[in-house]
Amino acid sequence: MANQTSGQTTARESDRPVLEELEREWSAAVVRGDPRPLEQILSEDCTLTGPDGSVLTKSLAIDGVFQEKAAFTNKFTQRRECADAYSGLTNAQFVSALMTDYGLGWTT
Secondary structure: OOEEEOOEEOOOOHHHHHHHHHHHHHHHHHHHHHOHHHHHHHEEEEEEEEEOOOOHHHHHHHHHOOOOOOOOHHHHHOOHHHHHOOOOOOOHHHHHHHHHHHHOOOOO
């Protein structure tokens, strides 16, 4: 899936469809609240580094995703309480803003 060049691993353009499909599976799993696809996508020895430098194991990463989803869902259901902050946004814009705030998706 990747090329080795002078000790560095680089992605090929042909990897893009595979990565996009994995991202769709990941996103769908989060929306459904189903951790099983994430457990299949991530290897047992997987470690992820967050934007703040924190290091997560596979189980912590999966737990974190679903905690973020719960926070997102809670915030979404309280939209009326946040009307001033989100006034003028369509539902799609509101969901996109929350997904960005909670790190639940990527935009292309």
